[in-house]
Amino acid sequence: MAVSDGFLKYVLDQLKLDNITSKKMFGGVGLYCNELMFCLLYEDVVALKIDDTNIKKYIDAGETPIKVFKNRTPIPSYYTVPTSVLENKNVFTVWAKESYQIQLNKNNIS
Template sequence: MAVSSDYLDFVLEQLAPLGVLTSRKMFGGVGLYANGLFFALIDDDVLYLKGDESLKADFEAAGSRPFQPFGMDKPMAYWNAPVEAMDDGDLLVGWARRSVEVAAARKTR
């Protein structure tokens, strides 16, 4: 569950257009916040983005898998960033913006 500093730096650089980004170590991984909203996490140098039922089909169509730290029967509401997005900063920011929107909607509930 380690996160290398190089990978964290890369992700933060790619996601800089989102605004004020902060990261916090948590449970062996790293939580990512955009303007104070927890929208992503990194575990084993894999970026996972917050999702909900409205994004599930899009993540699945992009080949993403849910974050399952507790086993196959207990997925969390985070999906690995699509592989092609990791090679395209604009695409990654687009996915991340959608995750920030999910985080914002959950905060207002």
């Protein structure tokens, strides 16, 4: 199942970030800020980029790596987002900014 247009619009409406673009990929949609992917949507599920700086809060919230493709392969660097976070624009934006910062750091961009 692909990402529905309505769900994509909802997620984009929840983000208080500038320069967001989306690109279809892997049967899902990648969200980019300034050309760096920080978010992945797949089957109307949201996942954000994680690393050692933020993984604990995802695990504490009971979240897991997003699973994609027909064989449900987990992508360990993108964890699903709790519904309560997605529904709160301010909190979701904070989590998204952390994921974007991870990409900046990974790419050595200041």
